[in-house]
Each structure stands twice: as structure tokens, then as C-alpha cells.
Amino acid sequence: MKFTSSQSELNSNLSLVSRAVASRPTHPVLGNVLFCADEEKGEISLTAFDLSLGIRTSFRAEVVEGGKITLPAKLLNDIVSRLGEGEITISVEENENDEEHSLAFLKTASAQFQIRGMKADEFPELPTVADGEIVNLPIVALTEGLKGALFAASGDETKQVLTGVHLTKTVDCLEFAATDGHRLAVVQTPLEEVESASGGFNVTIPARALRELERMMATKQNIETITLHVDDSQVIFEMGEQRLTSRKLEGAYPTYNQLIPKSFDRSLVLDRKQLIRCLELVAVLSDQKNNLVKFSLDSENDRLSLAVESPDLGSAKESMAAEIQGESGDIAFNVKYLMDGLKALPNNDIQMQLNASTQPVIFTPLGGLKMTYLVMPVQIRQ
Secondary structure: OEEEEEHHHHHHHHHHHHOOOOOOOOOHHHHEEEEEEEOOOOEEEEEEEOOOEEEEEEEEOEEEEOEEEEEEHHHHHHHHHHOOOOEEEEEEEEOOOOOOEEEEEEEOOOOEEEEEEEOHHHOOOOOOOOOOEEEEEEHHHHHHHHHHHHHHOOOOHHHHHHHEEEEEEOOOEEEEEEEOOOEEEEEEEEOOOOOEOOOOEEEEEEHHHHHHHHHHHHOOOOOOEEEEEEOOOEEEEEEOOEEEEEEOOOOOOOOHHHHOOOOOOEEEEEEHHHHHHHHHHHHHHOOOOOOEEEEEEEOOOOEEEEEEEEOOOEEEEEEEEOEEEOOOEEEEEEHHHHHHHHHHOOOOEEEEEEOOOOOOEEEEEOOOOEEEEEEOOEOOOO
16 A cells, blocks of 8 residues: 655544544554555545444545555554645555554655554444435534534433433424433424435434534535434434444433423523623632522512622622513522533523522523523522
8 A cells, every 4th residue: 555645634634533543442453543545536535433433534645556554543643743744655565474464654755654553454344324214414403403402411421321412303303402410402403405214213322423523514614414324223424525423322312301391480581692791700709619600580670690609719799681571589500501501502682481499490592593401500508
């Protein structure tokens, strides 16, 4: 195998797939990236796979001789990222006396490296979906849905199915839902012009895989749709020359719609950006032991006051205008949970709906994307 490519092309594609390399590989080859050089197409494909998440990408290059090899991901990243702009040539020398390893030579105008790689035969194949659901999704809808829900997925691996985002597709809508047990984000994006092989499906996809998908979509300026394949165990996202595969999360996802109250005693119309500014101001005095903010609703004067008290640091209070319907009262929240949701809401005019100070509170945008953010309040200690 022998090919020449630009440093920038190799570096960007190598960085992309390396995010799917196993940090603690159960087999040495899983710490490597698979290189496949196609002489006819003049193309190099790179693949990384940790047996759960897989990423494949390809790019144009001058291929002198086709072939395959796997090379250590971290070592190669460290080398390529430090090389200056210019052409890089990688060639492979087979060792007939070593059935597992090959020697790769990396050369630039001024540098040369020898890297010990492993034969491609050891590298596992990426999963495929032969029978299952296929749907073409607008990248805009997918991006909006992930922005509004992904942050609410649990980071606690023991919570298993809650570490993912639950996608439900109907005939004309794609719904994203994520919860960690303390808050819930639900986003609905319309799919009027989407081609689909069937009416609908539901699947829970690991948040880690979807974060990588977000990064991949952010680089795709000229592609409008992404193809999603779903079967009993796998999901595959395809866009242009890039592919991401992931195992589905097993287990029943909570019936989250039952958690959302159907009616409310009180509601507020708020300026989201102003609320965030007020929250950031008073939150300076919050700490890990007392990461709470108290909302005081003054319905007579249409004012919302935010207060933070810390025994070790002091106290802070700020107020803002709000259109309030219902009785005055106090309610408290975890600052981080509240801030995460407010930053994810897509509109500046938002509505806050609540009942008793111990019951779920709902934040929704007024107009635009249909999103619901539910956050559980924290009991105020007298």
C-alpha cells in the first residue's frame, strides 16, 4: 500500500474517526485505525470501531498502490497533528515472517517515521443493517432535535437506558426525548418532506454516539439529509462519505409523556436571555454544597426575583419583569439543571408553567420549534 495526501486532509479525517477508538481496547487492534487504499477510486477510507461505536470516513488521495493496514490511532494522531502543511506519503512494507504485523513508513519533505502496524485481517467489520427501517432525515431537524434534548441524558453509566436519547418517528414527526431522572427534555421536529420506508419506529441511541454525530454534521455544509438505518440491535447514520454505527441501548425507555402535567395553576411569560443573565449573576454565589436558586413570583407587580444564599459566601438577589398569571409564591431549582434547559430553548420568549412548589415545572418556547423542558424543583428548607 502506498498513497500521498495533504497533511490537513489526513489530520482532519484521522481526528474524526479516532473518537471511536477504544480507550482501553480488549484487543490490541481496537486501538488502531483501519486504512484502506483504493487505487481505482483514488480514495482512502479510515475506520475506527470499539465494538459499540464505529466511524468510517473517506477522502481523495493519490493512491500509488492499493491495500489495507491498521495503525495505532493515538501515535499516528500525535505525529500527523504536529506535522506542518504539506504532503504526507504513507507506504507499507509487508513482513512475510510476521503474520500479524506490518511496517508503515510515513514521509514528508523533511521528516520520516517508521510505525509498527497490525494486519487488517484482525480488524472487526463494521455492523450493517440488512433488514430494518430506513429514513432520510433533514440535517436541520436532526441538529435541532439533538441540541434541544441531548444535554438532558444521564452521564451515569449505571442508569443504562437513560444514558441515551429516545427517538420516536411517526409519519410526519421525529421526537427526541432525554432524561436523567431530575429533568426531561422533549423536542418534536416536523418531517413533512421526508422519504421513509415505513410509518414509524422508536429507538434509544447512546448519547456518546449522538455527540459524535453532532460533530460530524457540523462539518457538512453541502449535505441536507442524512440516512438512518435501524434494526433490532444497531443504528447506522450515513451522510456522504461518512458513516457512524452504534449499538442501540436495550431496555424499555420510561413513559416520559406521563410525567408532563396536563394543567397548571400558575404561568409566567419571560425573556429567556434576560433570565439567563439574571441567573448567571446571582449564581456567582452558588457552590457545590448549595447550588440552589430561589424564584419568588410577585403576581401583583409582575416581577420575578432570583435569590441565592450561601452560608460561606454570602447572598445575592436580582429581579426582572415577567407576565405572571396565578398566585405569588416561591420555588427553588438546581442552578445547573435550570441553566442547561434555558440555554437549549430555541426561542427568546418562553413560558414557565407550574403548580405546587414540589411538583414538576415546565419551560416551553412561545413559537418556533416545539420543545418541552421539565425540571423538578428542590424543596426549600425553612
